[in-house]
Amino acid sequence: MPIRLTQIAAAAISLGVTAARADVEQPKPAEQMMKVEIKGSAAKYDARRDDTASKTVVSAEEIQKYGDTSVNDVLKRLPGITVGGAAGRSGGEIRMRGLGAGYTQILINGERAPAGFAIDSLAPDVIERIEVLRAASAEFSTQSIAGTINIVLKKALKSAQREVKFSQSKSSRASSPSASLQMSDKNGATSYSLGANAWRFMYDRATPTLETGTDADGMPDLARTATWQDAGRGEGFNLSPRINWALDNGDTLTSQSFVNWNRFNSNSRSRTEVEFGEGPDYDRIDSSYSNHGGFARTELNWIHKLEEGAKLDLKAAVSANRNTSDSHQLGGNHGELATLYRVVHSESREQGFSTQGKYSTPFTFGKPDKEADATEHALSLGWDAGVTERDDLRIQRDADLPGSMPMNSDEGFDARVTRLALYGQDEWNITPNWSVYAGVRWEGLDTRADGGAVDAVENRSSVLSPLMQTLIKLPNKKDQIRLALTRTYKAPSTASLIPRRSTSTNNSPTEPDRRGNPNLKPELALGLDASFEHYWGEGGLLSASASVRRIENYTHQGLFYEDGRWVANAINDGRAETRGIELEAKLPASVLMDDAPRLDLRASISRNWSRVDAVPGPDNRLDQQVPLSATIGIDYKTPDGQLSTGSNFSFRNGGLARVSGTQGGYTSVRRDLDVYALWKLDEQNKLRFAISNLLAQDYTTESIYNDANGTLNRISVAAGETQFRLTVETRF
Secondary structure (H helix, E strand, C coil), X not given: CCHHHHHHHHHHHHHHHHHHHHHHCCCCCHHHCCCCCCCCHHHHCCHHHHCCCCCEEEEHHHHCCCCCCCHHHHHCCCCCEEECCCCCCCCCCEEECCECECCEEEEECCEECCCCCCHHHCCHHHEEEEEEECCCCCCCCCCCCCEEEEEEECCCCCCCEEEEEEEEEECCCEEEEEEEEEEEEEECCEEEEEEEEEEEEEEEEEEEEEEEEECCCCCEEEEEEEEEEEEEEEEEEEEEEEEEEECCCCCEEEEEEEEEEEEEEEEEEEEEEEEECCCCCCCEEEEEEEEEEEEEEEEEEEEEECHHHCEEEEEEEEEEEEEEEEEEEEEECCCCCCCEEEEEEEEEEEEEEEEEEEEEEEEEECCCCXXXXXXXXXXXXXXXXXEEEEEEEEEEEECCCCCCCCCXXXXXXXXXXXXXXXXXXEEEEEECCEEEEEEEEEEEEEEEEECCCCCCEEEEEEEEEEEEEEEEECCCCCEEEEEEEEEEEECCCHHHHCCCEECCCCXXXXXXXXXCCCCCCCEEEEEEEEEEEEEECCCEEEEEEEEEEEEECCEEEEEXXXXXXXXXXXXXXXXXXXXXXXXXXXXXHXXXXXXXXXXXXXXXXXXXXXXXXXXXXXXXXXXXXXXXXXXXXXXXXXXXXXXXXXXXXXXXXXXXXXXXXXXXXXXXXXXXXXEEEEEECCXXXXXXEEEECCCCCCEEEEEEEEECCEEEEEEEEECCCCEEEEEEEEEC
């Protein structure tokens, strides 16, 4: 690991321990000498420690600790999770085990987010908890080869709660004000909550790109530099109302909705200077882009209690999503008149209906009066079904200018995706120290699409997923072992199945056109997970885990030269394998010493390996997998609770990854250092200050093409930005 990581970690721990020592030496007030804590059974329950199915739960307090305005910034600090892209910029891909979209399943309240919904537009203030499932369970979709991140929106209802927050973020190239409101109350058998968030952001950035090439003999034959200057502005809001009715017979009826709206506008220009070699199709491009998007979902949930602890949980939901975008491009070459004027209009509408149902019941097998002969079960049976209809339109018009080669297209399609899943699961407490989870889930997907300019698509697939997990608690009551055997899959997205082409402006092997493939099959994975966990004291944890996944029908981007243009599309191509180990530690000072300060240390490190059989090595990593990631953090709270402060350092390795026999990619190391401080001014008011990406490290990516005719390298650099954020929180 780089020296900088150890130096920063040592400095953070040293500062924390020095502050803690000062607090320990202070005399205690007399009223604090006697302290009695009474905890109910609910407080003793720990999902990570007690559930047979492996799960890590991140609380609302942890989520809001740094005052983040994007859920991506929260996720990057969690063990084993990395977020792609440059720090402080939106659109980063969320990865578990170093694997990204399709391999890592992202859910909102147990449901997959709709196509085109940007998860980083979800405000942390509307989130109650984040559940991280490293091994699949039958209740959720098994489209989770790497794992599942389930984001649960706020459900807890408190009497007469009112809270508002105002936040301002600022960096050298961007600014973002935001505001949020949280309300909840109860009136007899009815309770409600409302979360509302609004934000705006502005930025002005320059991104330089260097392209170099060599001929078949390895002699340089290309060197050119492009600078992309981009200025944009966006705004949006979230609404999450919830109403709960407690019925007379003990049943509950809940209505929960989520609304997201956003818009974005940008103007950019690109200028390319050629040192030697061939220039691009257009050495100057001026562009404008606008986007408007809206998503709404409403769900009705009825829970009916039956005899002997059984219950029936029924849900029905409708959703709608609309997104429109317009872009204009004006391009020319060699200082002459423009030879490109391109207008692209895209519009998509999506409507969906889904329903879920689960019957669950506890039962005892054997003789209850003889504990040694009785075993406890928690049985669940359920379904998950839905249908989504999508209308998608893309119109491209090129002006017939002198010297131009117009490429006009009118590619729209209508798609219908029907899904059905049936599952059963049983959690079996064989002994007080040994429990087994067994489940099976069948999922079927049917995708049909048609359009005037694209061929009809009919793709049907189904996957049967047997699942098993076990938890063994050792006699010392501090150590436990987990094992999991799972079958999971990755289904092709609707867009990847539609055989329409999206054209690039400066077409090349590193900037190809893209086209869908209607013949894609799901990737199937057989996985094995094992972990050892050691607990002690209040919150102390050491864990070590290992995993392996064997994947069939591996999908990667193929590259073809067709009709004078480079075209990329996804193809199934053989097998792949991924392996990983993860170490995690949580060290509250209270487990190390008596009368300890309120100091918490945490650290994690993840190492991943993978191999794709169809891609020659070395560096034939699956999905450009992140090979190494680590986090280290420290939190401190004063004895009176008036001040909380802490820091977190996240490390993500990069390096070279081969995508195919001719394609490769490189990403630089990313280091993020964040700090925060929270002052409790009084019972109603708090002041929070945070600094993100304190190191302001630049982020470099490279696309590589290499064949018998030579090489082409394209390197882009995103400048690092330190962001300062001030938040005022008021309860009333």
